[in-house]
Amino acid sequence: MNKVLSIIFAVLIIGGAFYYINSDSPKTSGGEQENVPAQKPDSQAVENSEIKDGIQYITITARGGYSPRLSNAKAGIPTKLIMKTNGTYDCSASLVIRSLNYRGILPNTGETVIDAGTLKAGDTLRGICGMGMYNFLVVFS
Ligand SMILES: [Cu+2]
Incomplete structure (x- = not known):
């Protein structure tokens, strides 16, 4: 009986330690997403x-930077970017996509649809904030 109890205790202690480690880690990033450490391109592509009614929609969130930073998209399909904002009061709301001749201020909260046309394999779409600090990249293949 004592052996069973000590095993239960051990499980509880180890479980508690894991919970502590997991609950501690998110505190380091204070809400803003710009400090996310650089990751391999593969793990950034989410x-x-x-594709809806023959149109490819790529959703990118703008808030304290852009996420995902790297997106994969299909070439040869009419494509639209959906720029999402949600309480975005930083400069990522000021968006420039040079290859589309796009320059605009996104609403603080909402969705902005930007027509990107049909791109070829190997083409990319790069969006940058008005100050050139934040950027995102969509790769077509
Ligand atoms: Cu900026």
């Missing part, structure tokens, strides 16, 4: 594109 599923943020969707």
Whole structure:
């Protein structure tokens, strides 16, 4: 019986230690996402594109920078960027996409759809904030 109890205690202590480690780590990033450490391109590419009625929509969030920083998209399909803001009061709301001749101020909260046309394999779309601090890249293949 004592053996069983000590095993239960050990599990609780180890579990508590893991919980402590996991709950401690997010505190270092104070809400802003610009301090996310650089990651390998592979791990940055997340599923943020969707093809609906023959149009490819790529969703990018602007707030304290852009996320995801790197997106993969399909070439040869009419493409639109959906720029999402949610309480965005930093300069990532001021967006420039030079290859599209786009320059605009996104609303503090909302969605802005930007027509990107149909791109070829190897083409990229790079968005930068008005000050050139933050950027994102969409790679077409
Ligand atoms: Cu900026």
